[in-house]
Amino acid sequence: MKQIWKQTWRQRLAAALIQLLMVLAMAGVGIRMPVQAAEKNAVTQSGEMKVHFLDVGQGLSILAQSEGKTMIYDGGDRKTSRFVVSYLKEHGVSKIDYLISSHYDADHMAGLIGCLNAFDVKNVISSNYVHTSKLYQSFVKAVKSDGLKMQHPAVGKTYKFGRGSFEILAPKTIEAKGSNNNSVAIKLMNGENSFVFTGDAEHESEAAMCNSSIDLSCDVLVPGHHGSATATSWDFLQKTVPEYAVISCGTNNKYGHPDKDTMDKLQSMDIQVYRTDKQGTIVVTSDGANLNWSAEPCNDYTPGDDSDQGTRSTSEVQQEASQTAIGEHVWVSATGNKYHKTNHCGNMNPNTAKEEPRAEAEAQGLEPCKKCY
Ligand SMILES: [Zn+2]
Ligand SMILES: [Zn+2]
Known part of the structure; x- marks a missing residue:
């Protein structure tokens, strides 16, 4: 009797296991299908925000997507302008809801002209100063020919963006002869996840951000000015306390970015590091609580210039x-x-x-x- 019961029990268990496996397999197929489809069209799923740090060499270009909305923060230099446009197309972009130009230096702005020409742009946010370059004139022309006006929002202004939002952190003031410190800086948020982009803002603008009442804390910081020692002050790092830093700079760039000072600070604060010069384009997906990265951090804290000894505090x-x-x-x-x-x-x-x-x-x-x- 006991023997029979055991067999029955075993048979039942086996049947249950087979059923469970079938359910799991079906569920697996069911889950995988929409993800594959979503990735193909690069449409984020409900509640998600995708942030792409494009490898534009020595420059900066960040694409953010959330629930059908698109933002591009800087577009890299001339050399990579076509790459940026084709990358956006590959990722399902046809319209850009927010095109943000941090400042008018070519390594940030050139690619945005390509984007203005290639996509249906809804809003242009930029810094309230004038650059002397011809490239700046081309940018102004491209904005005008799209029937748009540059918006220069004040610090603290917040915009809804897909599932999340973004807030303007800088510039508080405009330097008459400056460019980098006039950078439009933003904090991009999705649920509990947040990102801080500061363009090429240097210590002066960072100090103004620290003195504002805005909460600068974030998960991901893009260290200003390609990791230059002129940005990423101790105060700014201590206010932003990022878990990750993404450095956008070119391999063997002539400026020696990132600088040893910056890398030493990141290392001493145990901040995980991604670098476009070492890893190419990096993508992170936020579900509002967790970040899912396309690669592991490289945590390469070496400066761009081997002979960089840094400056001591x-x-x-x-x-x-x-x-x-x-x-x-x-x-x-x-x-x-x-x-x-x-x-x-x-x-x-x-x-x-x-x-x-x-x-x-x-x-x-x-x-x-x-x-x-
Ligand atoms: Zn600059
Ligand atoms: Zn730059």
Whole structure:
């Protein structure tokens, strides 16, 4: 009796397992189909936001898509303009809801002219200054011929974008002779996920962002100005506290981007690093809670220029200076042109001798005493 029951039990279990496997297989097919279709048309699923960091060499171009809405933040340089347009087409883009030009330097703006010509653009957001370049004139012309006006929104203005939104972080002020610090910076949000793009904004603009009441914290930061040491200040990193940094720069670029200072900061804060110069185009999908990346972070913290030693922080320099001062004090007499190891070497009056750092004595033109050195 027991034996029979066991067999029946085994048979039932086997049947149940087969049924379960069939259900799983069907469900698997069911799940996989729409994902494949979605990827083919590059349409994000409900609640998703896809952000593409395009490999435009030394430049910046970011495509964001959410629930049928499209944003392009910068378009890279002339050389990659065609690549940007074809990349967008491949990813199902026909209209651009927000075309954002951070600033009018060619490595950010040139490709946007191609986008204005190739796509149905709804809104152009840009910085409120004028560039002297011919390229800027072409940009102005392309905007006008699309019947559009450049919008220069104030800091704090928020736009709905697909499932999420974006907020203007900068520029607070316009530098008369500047370009990089006039960059339009934004915080792009989807549920709990957020991204901060600052174009080529440098320390001055970062300081203004830090002084605003806007919450700068984000999951993903694109370090300003291609990882240059002129951007990504400690204060800005401590306000943004990103988990990931995506650096957009060209392989062996002539500027040596990214700089050692920036990479050292990212490493010391354990920020995971993606780099277009090492990894090409990088795509991340946000479901509102989690980020799903197209690749693992490279976490390559080496600077663009091997010989880059970085600049040391003021506190480090001060610390080192005080160590030198403690270690290398010398004695100098009231008169004379020598400094001494001790105040009683015999070649000086110990009563009028005073102690000072060796560097200071040398700066005064004093030479080491031959007797004690
Ligand atoms: Zn620039
Ligand atoms: Zn740039």
